[in-house]
Amino acid sequence: MKKSFSTVINLxxxxxxxxxxxxxxxxxxxxxSSRRYGLTTNAETNxxxxxxxTDEEEALADxxxxxxxxxxxxxxAEAKRQAEEAQKxxxxxxxxxRIVAFLDILGWSEAILAKKExxxxxxxxxxxxxxxxxxxxxxxxSLNQLMPKDMNWxxxxxxxxxxxxxxxxxxxxxxxKEVLQNVLLVLTSNLIPFGFLLRxxxxxxxxxxxxxxxxxPALIDAYKLESAVxxxxxxxxxxxxxxxxxxxxxxxxxxxxxxxxxxLFFNFLPPFMGNPFxxxxxxxxxxxxxxxxxxxxxxxxxxxxxxxxxKYVWLAGYFDRVCDEQPNCGxxxxxxxxxxxxxxxx
Numbered sequence: 001m002k003k004s005f006s007t008v009i010n011l012x013x014x015x016x017x018x019x020x021x022x023x024x025x026x027x028x029x030x031x032x033s034s035r036r037y038g039l040t041t042n043a044e045t046n047x048x049x050x051x052x053x054t055d056e057e058e059a060l061a062d063x064x065x066x067x068x069x070x071x072x073x074x075x076x077a078e079a080k081r082q083a084e085e086a087q088k089x090x091x092x093x094x095x096x097x098r099i100v101a102f103l104d105i106l107g108w109s110e111a112i113l114a115k116k117e118x119x120x121x122x123x124x125x126x127x128x129x130x131x132x133x134x135x136x137x138x139x140x141x142s143l144n145q146l147m148p149k150d151m152n153w154x155x156x157x158x159x160x161x162x163x164x165x166x167x168x169x170x171x172x173x174x175x176x177k178e179v180l181q182n183v184l185l186v187l188t189s190n191l192i193p194f195g196f197l198l199r200x201x202x203x204x205x206x207x208x209x210x211x212x213x214x215x216x217p218a219l220i221d222a223y224k225l226e227s228a229v230x231x232x233x234x235x236x237x238x239x240x241x242x243x244x245x246x247x248x249x250x251x252x253x254x255x256x257x258x259x260x261x262x263x264l265f266f267n268f269l270p271p272f273m274g275n276p277f278x279x280x281x282x283x284x285x286x287x288x289x290x291x292x293x294x295x296x297x298x299x300x301x302x303x304x305x306x307x308x309x310x311k312y313v314w315l316a317g318y319f320d321r322v323c324d325e326q327p328n329c330g331x332x333x334x335x336x337x338x339x340x341x342x343x344x345x346x
Contacts (some may be wrong), residue, residue, distance in 0.1 A: 154175040
């Protein structure tokens with residue numbers, strides 16, 4: 001039963017005073033200052049009056065009052081804690097120089113709006129994908145929780161997902177750069193098997209990103225950069241980052257490669273971003289063959305709209321470029337075969 005706290009009511013107004021005795025209401029000529037009273041209304045007669053507490057009600061009210069007073073220190077401590085948390089949050093509301101990636105998951109809306117006969121499979125794909133994204137975000141949070149107070153995990157990665165968009169930010173340093181590149185590789189590797197491609201922009205600037213909140217000029221810049229590549233499934237760099245990140249990595253990998261329009265984009269197709277150490281043909285085949293099959297399946301699908309297929313045409317061209325750069329990968333190029341299937345089906 002839910003308890004309610006009672007107080008002493010001053011007997012004011014033109015209301016009569018009653019007490020309950022033997023199941024009956026007995027009218028009193030005056031109130032007793034040592035007793036509690038409740039103001040009530042009889043639903044049948046519509047009469048409003050003061051009703052004196054019974055001994056049991058008085059005992060319950062005394063216990064509730066004692067409990068309330070005993071809980072005062074705890075309430076005060078909680079109020080203080082909440083005030084400190086609010087102040088801490090307010091103090092944290094300031095921009096930091098961050099690297100930020102704004103990403104769109106291509107194919108997300110189509111999966112949500114799948115035909116009824118495909119709805120069950122689409123729901124499973126979306127659910128598994130969301131679970132993976134949530135797992136990455138949870139992993140980021142757990143990393144920072146492992147660190148001592150006032151310290152963050154190297155690179156300080158933060159990720160926020162809403163609908164078909166992702167925002168990932170890191171510290172603006174070498175560790176932040178490496179963390180972001182590794183996350184992009186993990187994302188593309190996990191999304192491609194489900195038929196999802198990434199499109200986005202990466203820049204640096206002032207940003208607030210914490211506890212699911214993200215805003216700042218850098219986010220706007222990254223969003224505008226992502227919009228510049230709306231026709232192709234790639235993640236591109238801003239001009240200032242391109243000038244710094246265009247060279248090969250310390251292990252010989254090449255995470256960012258140029259495209260004809262001048263943008264550097266994330267080199268997600270080769271295993272481990274083209275690290276020359278990984279030359280095993282089976283590794284390359286296991287990485288590239290599923291993507292090749294996806295491109296050909298899109299070419300065979302008459303329900304695939306031309307604007308969507310155009311993205312896979314770009315992907316096929318990039319795929320062939322990777323095959324040319326790694327002639328011993330054991331995988332055939334795909335663009336010509338895809339165009340043949342699309343335009344000259346048997």
